[in-house]
Every structure is written in structure tokens, then in C-alpha cells.
Amino acid sequence: MAEPFRISGAGRLTPAKTARFTFDGKPFSGIEGDTLASALLANGVHLVGRSFKYHRPRGFLSAGAEEPNALVSIERDAARKTPNVRATVQELYDGLAAHSQNRWPSLSFDVGAVNDLASPFFSAGFYYKTFMWPKAAWKNLYEPKIRAAAGLGVAPDQPDPDHYSSRFAHCEVLVLGGGASGIAAALAAAETGVRVILADEQSELGGALRFESGSRVDGQDGFAWAQGAVAKLAAMDNVRLLPRTTAFGYYAQNFVGLTERVTDHLAAPGHDLPRERLWQIRAKKVVIATGAIERQMVFADNDRPGVMLASAARAYLNHYGVAVGRQVGVYTANDSAYAAAIDLKKAGVNIAAIVDLRDNPSGPLIDEARTLGIELNLGRAVVKARGNLRVSAMVVQPKNGGAERTIPVDALLMSSGWTPSVHLFSQSRGKVAFDDATRRFLPGAYAQDCVSVGACNGTDSLEASLDEGYAAGAKAAKEAGGKAVRGGAKPKADAGEGWTGGMLGSAPGAGAGTTVKAFVDFQNDVTAKDIRQAVHEGMRSIEHVKRFTTNGMATDQGKTSNMHGLAIAAETLGKEIPEVGLTTFRAPYTPVTFGSIVNHARGPLFDPTRRTATHDWAERQGAVFEDVGQWKRAWYFPRAGEDMHAAVNRECVTVRKAAGLFDASTLGKIEVVGPDAAKFMELLYTNPWEKLGVGRCRYGVMLREDGFIYDDGVVGRLAADRFHVTTTTGGAARVMNMMEDYLQTEFPGLNVWLTSTSEQWAVIAVQGPKSRDIIAPFVEGIDLADEALPHMSVREGKICGVPTRLFRMSFSGERGFEVNVPADYGLAVWEALWAEGQKHGACAYGTETMHVLRAEKGYIIVGQDTDGTVTPADAGLDWAIGKKKTDFVGIRGLSRPDLVAPGRKQLVGLKTKDPKTVLEEGAQVVANPNQPIPMKMIGHVTSSYWSENCGRSIALALVVDGHSRMGETLFVPMPSGVIEVEICSAVFFDEKGGRLNG
């Protein structure tokens, strides 16, 4: 398969290494080292996509990362469909399959292109103005239609099968950008012995040397020198080279985020390779060497396929050996486009004419163009590009008007000058400053320890860029601790290129008063007219103009459009450019995949999973698990044929009739130790602790300073100076944090030590009338008689031969024990107790049964029956407040006027009139169901279950003045009808509590 536009002998690729690929299903051939763009151009393909809004045919504008137009989707297989890939960046591999986007039914005939004809209706701010009414239509009609019609590629519909990796790195000098100045900086820094990282977005470093045919360094062609320098750097132990790596974000204190594309260029990537690697690099010094980006000329229909940046045409010719056309026109306002014309001419491509806005340009490039016999049209403008799917001619006119002349072309190169890439500098919070002489923004005040060198710093010549880069690299390394180097190998430019000048804003024929489509932002289809219109409609700030027109807001981040947009807005406002100001550059510099950001943190690695000692046992028993924070907890243990309801009913009845075993290991546990431990407990909990006897337990309530319940749990006193504190499962970490906070900062004089022991103890709750019989055979050294070990007491001893803290306590209302053993013994002790329990008819039960049993007893769960606005009095726990205490966290909050005022929501029980009806948790309670909507809601259901033990439904609710409404009938309106409820005590079962000793 011949590539008609590949020029034999031109470029740096090896023609024998061919690679086959398809575009929209059509087979093509390219060469290894091509980008998808250069390979398509070699085959004469310019039309590759349709634009975002007007569906205009689009080709390649650039040869690099700034590409706004040539976005394609790359499909490796059903799951690997990557949309919006810049064809100018995608490296070719054998078998690559690319598809054009945003077109239907085909790229060359696209129905959506009717938008282009209807464009008077699609002006700036169109969406904001048009789809306002009727309101409902937005959701059902406008938005879905607009979303379907707009947008570019289609997101993949399957989970991403690739994996991504992440690396942290530290270095003394990080160089961002591997052009001439960046390489020079890295060379200088590396010589001093410090750690250097050099990152560049291209597969081969060299930056503009890739296309600058006139650059020579150290006696070599510029690009060849770059490869030699990179090889030298690669051989040094203190240097890490990161090609194919884009610095996308510059964060505080020289922290830079980069993505390395590891496999997107490979035909058959190994499964061991990550697709991308996220680098998070902290550098002592950063050298920003991000170069400059050429701008287009803003004239009518400057978006036709075949119209491209002059430097892009040079890159395609000088690096890839591809001519972008056979009859090429040039439209420029500075010298650099001349170099493109000269290179093409020398390669045998006919240059139809150079059209230069300047009246009298001079210099060696202009002279050389003349010598080569290229027609120069000075003081003239291209006022229109003809052609639709491909440019066919340029319409030339004297810049101040006059006779038009149409010159046939099949490609049109343009350059209005170069924009220094200050994106990363600006992201570092550096302030850019407008340089009046050269009409561009350059790095001004620095905010971080970095330095800009080369073209991004406004340094135009190769010689100066090399000097500046080398000096900056040496200085940065020295300041970061590098050793002094004498007679370093500083690169020297023998010949170089470099241009300044050019123009900003719309070119003749596209200025004020015209309605032509002269594109400023190709990716978002923003024209010069749109920007003027935004100003006319009242936008004054460039930030408003940007948002109203969406100029610079596409994924290319305004790399080619920002300066033109700014200049047009300034002109329309009658202001100078620096008065209008530049919009903020934001990360990411180029789009970053979700994959690289999410990285390993997906699936089971999204969040740690915590399992208790009995997890595997419960799994073998067929337990169904629920997530409680990061914990997996056994929810219920269904037997054959049982659904959840049946299993929970059986478990609830079994616990109260015989006994049950429950894994309570997830409870938070904090060891509070020290001479002032009791004093500390007095301050952190509402209860009195000083007088709690050793070996006794107490239910503790913890408040925040505002008086609301923060956490609760049973606390055992093991010694005068040692408390075993339990917290809620979800509250463990924050309670520990709050305790530490008070201990370290408010009560630092207290001699207390806090240790989290949540994971050190496995906790087996044995509850029910048979509980003592079940544990008794295994307990050594603890008298289990009621008199010796009454309810709410704790003893240390042994169980199954291992140390235990044995709590006599109950969260079920039955006689109960909580057996704490070192977590490693948890399973063994559980299995022993389980075997014994079965002799007594006990069951294993899960969190659901635990919830039902505690609700039958009216025991609250913090976070379910409280919501951060519930006081102890609201929850019926005012008995837990030490009345004689003069201080504890929350003591002052409790006396706040609103906390003691009537009308507070208080915790009560609810019985449905129909005992079979189980209320929905969260359902609202009203006094009168016949009032008009919106009804006055006076409470809500916090817990609701079917209680097999009570033979009816039970519920807890927070209801306004609930404690004084006992016996009142209230109503719970639901979609299926109003449910009548009666307010009752929150204790539904064994109100006197006799079963605790039963």
C-alpha cells in the first residue's frame, strides 16, 4: 500500500518498518514511529472529525498536544474504547483501529452539519437563552437531545479492564519539558550529582528541534544532539527520564502530578504492564521548560481540513517525512511560517504563495523564500478558505480591502505567532506579566521554588535557550545541594531558529462587523464574532466572556485560543490586553484518564475491608454479611429454606428462650490508663466515674460541647487507674480522636494514656438464659455466681486457657456475657463456646437480631436513634448525667436555651394500631393526617422491626414533646395510606428488667 504523501528520503522514520491500521474501518499503512495523524496525512487523509457544535468537518490543526480538532476514538477491543484521543499524540502501532467521532451517518455526510447552516440560532450563550421554557422540558426534552447531539466521543460502556499504577518520587531538580532548554537544564543539574527527573510528553525528547531544520547544536543536527544528550542522561544513575509523560498539574510546594502513557503505543501490551502510571513528584527545585505553541490566524473558515499550523506541517515533513499537500499556501504574520514554506519547497512541494500581513518583512528567511522563487504577497490577507471537506483555495485580498484573488491550494499553513506555555507556571500560582514589546504573557512573580526557561519564558533563540536552561539547571542543583562542577559540558548552538512577533486577534475580513466563521476556539466552536457578541451583551470580565462563549473551556484548555480570544475581547472593550487580564490556567494541562487518578483504588481496594476473627466461620455457616463502616459483619444466619425474616425471627426467639452467640468484636475499644484516668473519664463522659468500683461497669454517654450525644458504650473499671472503654463500631476512630484532642490540648496536665485496642480484642457476646451454662465449663478463676459477678461487672481470668476480660453485661435484655479474648484466640474460643452452646439449644445471631433485641428493650443506637441533635434528656438518658459534676464535655451546651426549651423531639416507642404493620424507618409522624400538604411533621421513626418475641411490630421514634404524649394517637402518612400509631414507652419487652438475672 503506497502512502502517496510520504516523501522518500525525508523525515527520520525507517520506511521498512510498516504498521497497518484502520480508520473508520478502512485499511491504511503507516510507518513505526508515526503518530496516527502523520500516518493519515501520509495517506492524504485530512478529514478526521466533526466539530462539537456545528458539526463542521475538521482535520489536523497541529502535530502535538495542543490539538483541538483531530479527536478520534481508539478501539482495542469491546472494553477498550478510548474516546477523544488526539490523533496527533497517539503513536501508531500495527493493528491500530481508530474511528471518527460526532458524525452520523458518516464522516463525509453528517446530518448534524445542519447546525452549521442554522448557526445564526446557535450563537454565544445560546443554551442559556433558548431552552428556558417550559421548565419541565429541560429535563425531559432539551437536555437529553442536546446531550445526544453535542459532545464528542462516546464513553466506553464496559468496566476498564486495564490497570494503572502509581509512583511517588522525590528529586532535587525536576525538569518539565524535554526541548533544547529542558535538556540543557537536566544536563547541568545531572552533572552535580543530585537526583534529576526529566519528563516530556513525547516519545522522543527534543521539543521544537523535532521540526526545526535550521538548528545545530555541538556540531550536530539539533534533534540528533537531543537524542545523544538524552542517551547520556539515561546512562546516569542519578537521572530518571520520563518520556511519554505529561505534567498535568502543579500543586503546592513543588508537588507535580504527571501521567506516563505506558502501553497506549504498543500493539500487544503485556498484561503485566499498567496502561498508565501516575507520578506524584516532590521536587526541591522545578525547571519549567514547556516551550511555546503556535497560534492560528483568525479568518473566515480557518477550520477547513487542510488548514493547519505552519510548525505542524514542518513536523510532519521533517520528522515523519510527510507532505501535508501538493499545492500549499501559507498565511502568516511572522517569520516562522516562511521556514515551513522553505522546507516544503526544498522537499519538492509546490508553494502556491506566501500571504504575509506585514507590509515589509525582511530577514534571511524572507530572502531565502524569494531566492527559491516562492511568490510573496505582502501586506495582504487571506480573507477566506474555500472548500468544505478539504480546503480548495485561499481568497487573498489587500489587508485594507480591494480586489480578491483566489489561489487554489490543497493545504494552507498559518502562523500568527507563538504563545509561551505558561500553563504550569500559572498553575504554580505564579503571576504572569504582559510583555508589551512582544505582545505576550510571560512568567512574572514566582510563588514557588521554580524557574522557567526557554520559549515558555519568552527566550526566543536556541542559543539563549540552551544558555538559560543550562544556567538554571546548574543553579537549581547547586542550591539543592549539588556538588560544584568545573568545566561542565555546556551545549553550544551553532545555528538556531527563533521567532517573535506576529499578531493577536482577528485578521482582516473577520473583524468587527463581520459575521464570518473565523474560529478562535476550534474545539468548542467559538468564533471571533461570538466573543464580540459576548462583550456586546454585557460581559466585561474575561472570565465572563470565557464562560458565556466557552472559549478556552474545552479539553485543549485554550492552548491555541486564549490569546486570540483575549485580544478580540480587549479590542471590543476598547481596552489594552493587560487591563482585561488572562483567565486562570487550571489543571489538567491535557486530559487525564479517570483510570490513572483512581488507580488501584477500585473494586476491593477502593476501601479497606475489615473482618473479625470469626468471619470465615460465619461464612461457612452461610451467614449473610452487611457493611458497617469498613467492617463486614454477619447480618443473619439463614438456615435452609429461611429468608431473612424467618431467620431473624428464629434467632430472636432462640436468644430469649435459650441463648445466642454474637460476634461483637467490631465495637471500638479504648484503654484509658493512668493515675488521672478516672478524672479524665469524668471530663469526657457525662457519668460519674470516681466512685465506680473496680470490677464494675457503667453505661457511659459522651457529648460534644454543644450538649448533643456523640457516642455511648459500656465502660469497665479494671483497676483504680485502668478503664476498658467501648465505643460504637462506627465511632471508634472519632472517639479516640476526640479523647486525644482533649487530653493533649485542653487537659494536658492529666497523667493519662490512651490506647486503641479495638483490634486486639475479639468479643463474643453470649446472651440468653443459658449463657452462663454455656461459658461456665471454660472459665477459670472467675466466680460466675450472681453475687460474685452481678450484672454490669467485669473480671479478668481465663477462658479456654487464654486470658479474658469477661464482662457481665447485656445488649439484649437477657442475662449476658461479653467474652473478650486476644483476637488471635477469637475463633478458637468461639468454636468452643459454639459447640457447648449447641448442647443448650443456642444459635449464632447477626446484627439484625442484635438490633431487634435491643429495640425490644428500648436501647438506643447512637447514629440511628440519635442524629447529632439529640440530648441525653431527649433520648431518656438524663439519668446518665452526673448531677453533682461541675465539668464535663457538653455540660455548658446542655443548658443552652433551645436545649431546655419545650418542644424538643424526644425518643418514644410507637405501636401501630394494626400490630402486623411494620413502619418504615425514616417515616414522618404527624398529629393530623387530614391537614393540607405540606403537613406539619412532628417527628420521625428512627428504628422499626417486626418483633417475634412481642408478637407485633415495634418502633422507636423521635417525636416533639414525646415523653408527655404517652398513649396519644398519631399518624404516619405513607404513599399507600395513613398508618395510625400510638405513643408508648420505648421499652417493649420485660419492662422491669428481671430477665437480666433470669
Add this chain to the structure above:
Amino acid sequence: MLLIRCPYCEEERPELEFRNAGEAHVARSTDMAAISDDDFEKFFFIRSNPKGIIFERWRHIHGCARFFNAARDTVTDKFLVTYKAGEPKPDLEGLVSNEPAAYANRPPDQLNVKKPRRAPAKKKGEA
């Protein structure tokens, strides 16, 4: 990601190891139960939320687990100084500048700050 100097570990560590813990130098009364509603409002609800220098608490939760104080510029996110809990507000004169690269959390002795006396039993805010 910020680099934060823990005054206990005496090292700069990445922000990941720390948690912000709100404004510093908000003293809890030693006679808490007796303070007025107004004083409680100031203590519990009112925070300065400045544009500029804020004194705030941080915890080196994934390190030494200590709480400490910091002066940070909320506009630039630059830490001017970090210091131990209980120490008085440092004198920031000479620290607030627009100089480039004033990005590191330099230790107090490099920052022209009077060396705070060690007073372990002092409450935060008692300055």
C-alpha cells in the same frame, strides 16, 4: 499536596499524614459550666475564617499523633510556622512577605520567632 512541618517530629511530611482540626487558640473555659450564652457562642460557634493568616490546629494523625498549631496564609496556602500545642501565638513579623519560595514550614528558630517557653500544662489559647 502541602508539606507540613510537625513541630514534634521536627520534619516536613506530606499533608496525607495530617488532619486539620479547626481554628487554634480557642480556649475552653476552666469554669465551663458557668460561662454566659454569649461566651459559649464565641467559644463554640464563632470562628474568624480570615482571608490571610489563620492560626489553626493540625494533628499528625498518621505520624506521632500529636496536635499542634500552625499559622497559614489562606490565600497562598503557605505555612508561616508550626508550633507545639500550648505554646503562645508566635510573632509573625518578618514572616508575612510576598517573597518567592517562602513555601517551606521553617522551624521557629529560623524565623525570627521568640523561642517559646515550654509550658506543658498550659491550655491552648492561654497566650
